[in-house]
Amino acid sequence: KAGVTQTPRYLIKTRGQQVTLSCSPISGHRSVSWYQQTPGQGLQFLFEYFSETQRNKGNFPGRFSGRQFSNSRSEMNVSTLELGDSALYLCASSLVGENYGYTFGSGTRLTVV
Amino acid sequence: AQTVTQSQPEMSVQEAETVTLSCTYDTSESDYYLFWYKQPPSRQMILVIRQEAYKQQNATENRFSVNFQKAAKSFSLKISDSQLGDAAMYFCAYKGEGAQKLVFGQGTRLTINP
Numbered sequence: 557k558a559g560v561t562q563t564p565r566y567l568i569k570t571r572g573q574q575v576t577l578s579c580s581p582i583s584g585h586r587s588v589s590w591y592q593q594t595p596g597q598g599l600q601f602l603f604e605y606f607s608e609t610q611r612n613k614g615n616f617p618g619r620f621s622g623r624q625f626s627n628s629r630s631e632m633n634v635s636t637l638e639l640g641d642s643a644l645y646l647c648a649s650s651l652v653g654e655n656y657g658y659t660f661g662s663g664t665r666l667t668v669v
Numbered sequence: 670a671q672t673v674t675q676s677q678p679e680m681s682v683q684e685a686e687t688v689t690l691s692c693t694y695d696t697s698e699s700d701y702y703l704f705w706y707k708q709p710p711s712r713q714m715i716l717v718i719r720q721e722a723y724k725q726q727n728a729t730e731n732r733f734s735v736n737f738q739k740a741a742k743s744f745s746l747k748i749s750d751s752q753l754g755d756a757a758m759y760f761c762a763y764k765g766e767g768a769q770k771l772v773f774g775q776g777t778r779l780t781i782n783p
Binding site: 601 | 704714770773
């Protein structure tokens, strides 16, 4: 079956713009979480959605937001982009029994110039 | 808050040999799960192996095995018969029971020398 699909794979934006990233989970997976990966900070949790509800949020400013649709697809949005937002954004999906591990997508590489 | 520490930023090993990657974590929880993920240049994080804290038996997946020491809060990954395809960043991750997120270590870059 298809894995976790993230689009686009690469994105270049200018400071001050906003961006929307998309994630389609594995069929049947209802939990979707997002992570930011940078060389300096490593992998940091952004937020997690289950059945269209945000259940947990990491320590990121309000410029970072997300949502989940009824088909479990998720989007994350970053407004007023800053240079420091340049990162690899990874999406992961899981079954309700999350303890069995998460399946990750290949990420979206965002560059802010 | 839980933390995960990988003290080896880089490791290298000869093809066909065995290598061990270290991971320690800090938590006050008694029920949790530990994972090793591999991230090749393709960027996708791939689950290598998982361990439930309540299980004393160390997890094994083919050439990959862990040494889980709960009292010492240590969770090392052993890769036997290293192959060129094992070259990647390896991340140790922690998940508390009932938590909806993974806490990652900083990663270890593994190089396989032919």
